Each structure stands twice: as structure tokens, then as C-alpha cells.
Amino acid sequence: MFESLQERLGDVFDKLRRRGALSEEDVSAALREVRIALLEADVALPVVKDFVEGVREKAIGQEVLRSVTPGQMVIKIVNDHLVETLGSEHSALNLTTTPPTVIMMVGLQGSGKTTSCAKIAMRLTGKEKQKVLMASLDVRRPAAQEQLRVLGEQALVKTLNIVPGEQPVAIAKRALQSGALEGYDVVMLDTAGRLAIDEELMAEVAAVRDATKPHETLLVADAMTGQDAVNVASAFQEKLGITGIMLTRVDGDARGGAALSMRAVTGCPIKLLGSGEKLDALEDFHPDRIASRILGMGDVVSLVEKA
Amino acid sequence: TRSSSKLSDGITGIFTKRKLDDAALEELEDLLITSDLGVSTAAKLTANLAKTRFNKDVDPIEVREALADDIAAILEPVAQPLAVDPARRPHVVLVVGVNGSGKTTTIGKLATDLTRKGHSVLLAAGDTFRAAAIDQLKIWGERTGCEVVAKAPGADSAGLAFEAIEKARATNKDLVLIDTAGRLHNKSDLMAELEKILRVIKKLDPEAPHDVLLVLDATTGQNAISQLGTFKELVSVTGLIVTKLDGTARGGVLLALAEKFKLPVHAIGVGEGAEDMRPFKARDFARSLMGLEN
Ligand SMILES: Nc1nc2c(ncn2[C@@H]2O[C@H](COP(=O)(O)OP(=O)(O)OP(=O)(O)O)[C@@H](O)[C@H]2O)c(=O)[nH]1
Ligand SMILES: Nc1nc2c(ncn2[C@@H]2O[C@H](COP(=O)(O)OP(=O)(O)OP(=O)(O)O)[C@@H](O)[C@H]2O)c(=O)[nH]1
Numbered sequence: 001m002f003e004s005l006q007e008r009l010g011d012v013f014d015k016l017r018r019r020g021a022l023s024e025e026d027v028s029a030a031l032r033e034v035r036i037a038l039l040e041a042d043v044a045l046p047v048v049k050d051f052v053e054g055v056r057e058k059a060i061g062q063e064v065l066r067s068v069t070p071g072q073m074v075i076k077i078v079n080d081h082l083v084e085t086l087g088s089e090h091s092a093l094n095l096t097t098t099p100p101t102v103i104m105m106v107g108l109q110g111s112g113k114t115t116s117c118a119k120i121a122m123r124l125t126g127k128e129k130q131k132v133l134m135a136s137l138d139v140r141r142p143a144a145q146e147q148l149r150v151l152g153e154q155a156l157v158k159t160l161n162i163v164p165g166e167q168p169v170a171i172a173k174r175a176l177q178s179g180a181l182e183g184y185d186v187v188m189l190d191t192a193g194r195l196a197i198d199e200e201l202m203a204e205v206a207a208v209r210d211a212t213k214p215h216e217t218l219l220v221a222d223a224m225t226g227q228d229a230v231n232v233a234s235a236f237q238e239k240l241g242i243t244g245i246m247l248t249r250v251d252g253d254a255r256g257g258a259a260l261s262m263r264a265v266t267g268c269p270i271k272l273l274g275s276g277e278k279l280d281a282l283e284d285f286h287p288d289r290i291a292s293r294i295l296g297m298g299d300v301v302s303l304v305e306k307a
Numbered sequence: 308t309r310s311s312s313k314l315s316d317g318i319t320g321i322f323t324k325r326k327l328d329d330a331a332l333e334e335l336e337d338l339l340i341t342s343d344l345g346v347s348t349a350a351k352l353t354a355n356l357a358k359t360r361f362n363k364d365v366d367p368i369e370v371r372e373a374l375a376d377d378i379a380a381i382l383e384p385v386a387q388p389l390a391v392d393p394a395r396r397p398h399v400v401l402v403v404g405v406n407g408s409g410k411t412t413t414i415g416k417l418a419t420d421l422t423r424k425g426h427s428v429l430l431a432a433g434d435t436f437r438a439a440a441i442d443q444l445k446i447w448g449e450r451t452g453c454e455v456v457a458k459a460p461g462a463d464s465a466g467l468a469f470e471a472i473e474k475a476r477a478t479n480k481d482l483v484l485i486d487t488a489g490r491l492h493n494k495s496d497l498m499a500e501l502e503k504i505l506r507v508i509k510k511l512d513p514e515a516p517h518d519v520l521l522v523l524d525a526t527t528g529q530n531a532i533s534q535l536g537t538f539k540e541l542v543s544v545t546g547l548i549v550t551k552l553d554g555t556a557r558g559g560v561l562l563a564l565a566e567k568f569k570l571p572v573h574a575i576g577v578g579e580g581a582e583d584m585r586p587f588k589a590r591d592f593a594r595s596l597m598g599l600e601n
């Protein structure tokens with residue numbers, strides 16, 4: 001629906017048939033298009049501004065390779081900078097050597113925490129041969145605990161038995177106790193959805209953190225998130241201290257600029273992607289794929305290299 | 308709220324003792340962009356403002372008021388409450404949307420509101436896919452005192468919708484609210500399943516569903532345009548409910564939706580409770596977007 005960056009830059013550079021180094025004017029003209037492309041991909045404005053300045057510094061004065069056009073040259077510089085900002089190296093879940101590892105899922109309402117919790121648990125149980133216990137601390141949303149229980153059955157992962165009326169901190173402590181006593185490698189805590197500005201609920205989840213000292217606190221966020229991504233990510237980071245981000249619903253057609261926004265404002269790695277409703281729809285994060293998606297084009301690198 | 312006050316601080320900062328020049332307009336456009344209005348809508352609004360006020364001394368409140376008026380004018384035509392037609396028995400409402408947007412909760416809120424207004428409401432647990440979705444709706448049924456038609460997980464949701472309407476007829480209900488599983492609009496198999504629900508409903512009543520509500524999460528960015536476009540095309544969405552406006556997201560993409568699709572916005576969600584639904588008011592929404600008191 002939106003023009004890809006390639007189309008946008010094509011228009012800009014079709015006018016310039018010049019070779020040699022990228023001039024300041026070339027770069028400025030191109031960066032206006034880059035800015036719009038990023039905003040249309042829902043990258044948050046403050047992040048867009050920093051990003052564009054970073055590209056400007058890198059681009060001015062760069063030799064345009066003989067084999068490519070100035071437009072393709074800029075695309076390559078933008079793409080490389082994007083991959084770098086998204087976090088070049090793969091960052092796995094941090095499993096401790098002294099079990100149980102505690103993983104806590106947090107995020108806004110409906111972002112995909114419960115489903116993602118079960119997906120991760122299923123992967124750890126299967127591929128990594130870990131013994132995993134899941135516990136739902138969501139005492140608010142109707143049938144939330146039941147939801148995790150059913151997912152546990154589907155994933156063949158044990159869930160902590162539900163005690164009606166028990167509060168989140170108490171549930172978390174019980175989960176840790178069971179985890180230690182029954183020899184679990186990993187204890188996963190699914191929390192209720194909450195708004196970052198909800199002081200009471202943020203205090204509740206902070207109390208859970210203090211009681212359980214999670215090794216991983218994953219912020220689960222929807223790939224369709226708009227400009228609010230920076231507010232959400234920085235608030236969860238500030239109030240809770242997150243260790244990684246899981247981006248869900250990448251099976252949709254959103255450009256997913258939220259990934260860049262969240263990564264940039266928290267400095268936390270994007271660790272995993274949710275790519276469907278089913279429990280096996282869990283993928284490792286590949287920055288180059290998200291980069292081409294944000295830019296609205298296929299494989300950028302091979303495109304430039306072939307040229 | 309926090310984001311609107313941030314927005315208004317920003318605007319106050321821009322326009323204190325300043326002319327409305329290009330730089331000021333650009334900053335203003337930026338501020339609109341941070342509310343998810345989108346690049347082109349933001350540009351259009353600021354250009355419009357520049358027409359009458361360019362290079363004039365403007366005070367921040369005046370600028371905000373003017374923009375809020377323009378925004379309200381765009382939204383006014385779409386601010387229409389859900390109209391229940393008593394002649395239809397039952398009035399069938401199908402609730403659709405992407406995963407996690409707030410469909411089931413919105414049904415709970417609608418049921419609360421409608422029963423309070425004296426309507427009899429039947430709920431249909433059409434999400435037979437997601438874990439515990441049926442239990443979730445059943446709890447809403449208990450909360451609102453509405454009967455819930457449900458089958459086992461994995462049952463055919465079109466068949467369930469059919470049965471629910473038959474049941475509503477037999478028990479003389481005013482409305483049936485049909486919940487559906489969340490689905491991303493780019494998944495053709497899941498969208499086809501929704502089209503099938505529609506076809507099956509029409510076997511009982513060619514006019515039904517009388518409303519097809521798309522529930523949209525206010526945190527959504529520009530993808531909302533593609534969401535509504537596809538849902539409207541495939542299942543003839545008739546109106547929107549925007550949820551989670553109690554958060555920091557302002558739902559500015561609604562402006563682009565209003566201009567492009569002109570579909571009614573019936574209500575907004577402002578919390579997780581049964582009472583947390585409000586009518587959509589163009590002027591209030593526009594003013595809150597600009598950080599102005601109502
Ligand atoms: N298409 C798609 N759907 C997903 C993905 N992850 C989760 N979902 C769906 O999103 C919806 C919400 O998921 P939940 O796991 O219940 O979200 P949550 O964050 O636990 O929600 P709350 O507990 O209410 O805050 C469900 O319909 C899930 O099936 C994903 O990666 N892709
Ligand atoms: N803060 C806030 N939370 C909301 C609002 N509406 C719904 N929620 C929450 O969002 C989460 C998802 O809501 P659901 O009603 O389960 O969403 P859904 O669209 O039915 O989800 P699926 O059926 O899984 O696709 C729940 O935690 C709700 O409590 C709202 O207006 N404000």
C-alpha cells in the first residue's frame with residue numbers, strides 16, 4: 001500500500017544522473033524520503049530523527065560504487081545502518097547455570113504474552129530438553145489462568161495448579177518454590193496485561209520482580225504498534241527493567257517500525273518473533289529481515305549487490 | 308493524560324512568542340505525527356492551518372483550538388452511536404478484528420450497556436479457536452446476566468452463529484452479539500472463514516448481520532488502514548469501536564480512517580471493566596488529541 005523506499009528514492013535519483021561521491025544535497029534529498037518511509041512504517045519520530053542523522057553522517061562524501069546508482073547506494077547505507085541499530089548479532093534467551101531460570105512476560109493488554117509464554121515453553125521443552133513450569137499471574141482478565149492451562153496441555157508443558165483468589169506475588173513465589181523443589185530448569189511467569197501509566201499495576205509487577213528476580217523479563221509487543229511504542233518501551237524499561245523484547249504478529253502485513261523504536265529507546269535486544277497463533281509459530285530474530293520489511297522491500301542487500 | 312499533555316507542552320513550546328513560520332509548522336506537523344495521524348494527514352492539517360495563519364503571531368492555545376476544530380470537523384460525520392432497530396428480532400451484531408484488539412471485552416461492555424437500556428441480549432461464543440476464549444465470554448455472560456450460546460472448542464463457528472440466531476428467535480431476544488476469533492486481515496484462509504460465517508447467517512436472515520463491528524486497538528499505527536480496508540472489503544464492516552484509549556496511545560490513525568472509509572465510530576474503550584465504554588465524541592477526541600480540556 002505504501003510506496004517502498006526504493007520507489008521513493010528512485011524518483012529522487014532519477015533526476016540526478018551524477019556519479020562520484022554523494023553530495024550533501026543528494027543526501028538531504030534522499031533523507032527526506034527515508035524519513036517519510038520510516039514514519040509510514042510506524043517508526044517513532046524521535047527514533048526516526050536520530051536514525052536519519054546517523055545515516056547523514058555515514059552517507060555524505062561516500063563514493064558511489066561504479067556498479068550502482070546513487071539511489072541504490074543510499075538504500076544500502078540506510079539498510080546497513082538499520083540492521084546495525086536493530087542489533088546485528090543474535091541474542092538468545094539467557095538460561096542460567098543454576099536452575100531454575102525465571103522468565104517473566106510483561107506488556108500491554110492483548111499484546112500476546114500468554115501465547116508467547118507457551119510458545120517459548122514448548123520450544124525450551126522440546127528442542128532444548130528443559131523441564132519447564134508455567135504459571136499465570138493474571139488474576140484480572142476473565143479465564144486468563146485457564147487459557148494458560150489449556151495452552152500448557154497443548155504444548156505438553158506443566159502449569160502451576162490454579163488456586164482461586166491467590167494474588168500475583170503469592171502465585172509467583174509458589175511457582176518458584178515448586179520450581180526448586182520439583183527440579184524444574186525454567187519457571188515462566190505470565191503476567192496480566194497492563195498500561196505503563198497504570199501505577200498500581202506497574203507496582204504489582206515490580207513486586208513480582210522483586211520477589212522472583214527474573215533472569216529474563218521479556219517485553220511482549222505487537223508488531224502493529226504505532227508511535228506509542230517508544231512510550232511503552234521506555235516506561236516498562238524504566239519501571240521494571242526489561243532484558244529483551246519479543247515482537248508478536250509479524251505474520252501480519254505491518255511494516256513493524258515498532259521494532260526499531262523499542263530497540264532504540266531501550267537498548268534491549270529483540271530476542272524472538274511471534275509469527276502466528278499456533279504454538280510452533282516462534283522465530284529467532286533476524287535484523288536483516290526486519291530491516292527490509294521496515295523499508296518495504298525484499299532482500300535489499302542482494303538487490304544492491306546484484307546491481 | 309500523559310501523551311496529550313506532552314503534545315500540548317510541545318505546542319506551547321513551539322508557539323510561545325513566535326510567528327507561525329515554516330519551522331513552527333514543521334514542528335507542529337511532527338507533533339501530530341507522534342499521535343499516529345500519519346505523514347500525509349499531518350501535512351494536510353498543518354497546510355490548512357498555514358493558509359489562514361502563516362506568518363501571523365499566534366498563541367499556542369489559538370493554534371491548538373484551530374487544529375482541534377479542523378480535526379473535529381473531519382470526525383463529526385463518523386461519530387454515530389450503534390443504532391439498535393427494535394423491528395429486527397434479533398438485531399445481529401458480528402464482532403471482528405485482529406488478534407487481541409479487544410473484541411470479547413467489547414462484547415461484554417456492549418452487553419452491559421444494552422441490557423441497561425432494557426434490551427435483551429444473547430451472546431454467541433464464536434471464537435472456538437483460541438484457548439479459553441469460550442470461558443472468557445461465559446464469564447462476561449455471568450457478569451452481564453446474558454445467556455451465552457457456546458459449543459466445544461474447535462466447533463464450527465459458522466454453525467454456532469446460526470444456532471445462536473435461531474435460539475435468539477426462539478427466546479425472543481432483541482440482539483445477538485457474535486464473538487469471533489481474532490484474525491490478521493492478510494490471512495486469506497481465516498478471512499474466508501469469516502466470509503462463511505456471514506453467508507451462513509444470511510441463510511436465516513438475508514439482512515443480517517445488521518452490524519459488523521471492527522474492534523481496533525488504539526495503539527495500532529498505520530497498519531489500521533490496511534486492516535480496515537481488508538475487513539471492509541471482505542466482510543462489509545459497518546462500524547468501528549476503538550479500544551485502549553485509556554493508555555498513552557491517542558488513536559490518531561482514526562483521522563485517516565475517517566477520511567478514507569467514512570465508517571461510523573460507535574464507541575471507545577477506556578478500560579478493562581464492564582463500564583469502561585464511552586460514546587465516541589468527535590470534539591472530545593479532537594481536543595484530547597490536541598491536549599485541550601473538554
Ligand atoms: N497472528 C498472531 N496472533 C498472535 C500472535 N501471538 C499471539 N497472538 C494472538 O493474539 C491474541 C492475544 O494473545 P494473548 O496471548 O492472549 O495476549 P496477552 O498479552 O496474554 O493478553 P492479555 O493477557 O489480555 O493482556 C490471541 O488471539 C493470540 O492467539 C502472533 O504472533 N501472531
Ligand atoms: N486498558 C484497556 N484494556 C482493554 C480494553 N479493551 C480490552 N482490553 C484488554 O485487552 C486484552 C484483550 O482483550 P480481548 O477482549 O480478549 O481481545 P480479543 O480481541 O477478544 O482477543 P482475541 O480473541 O484473542 O483475538 C484484555 O486484557 C482486555 O482486558 C480497553 O479499552 N482498555
Ligand SMILES: [Mg+2]
Nearest residue numbers: 113114138144
Ligand atoms: Mg494473557
Ligand SMILES: [Mg+2]
Nearest residue numbers: 410411434440
Ligand atoms: Mg476474543
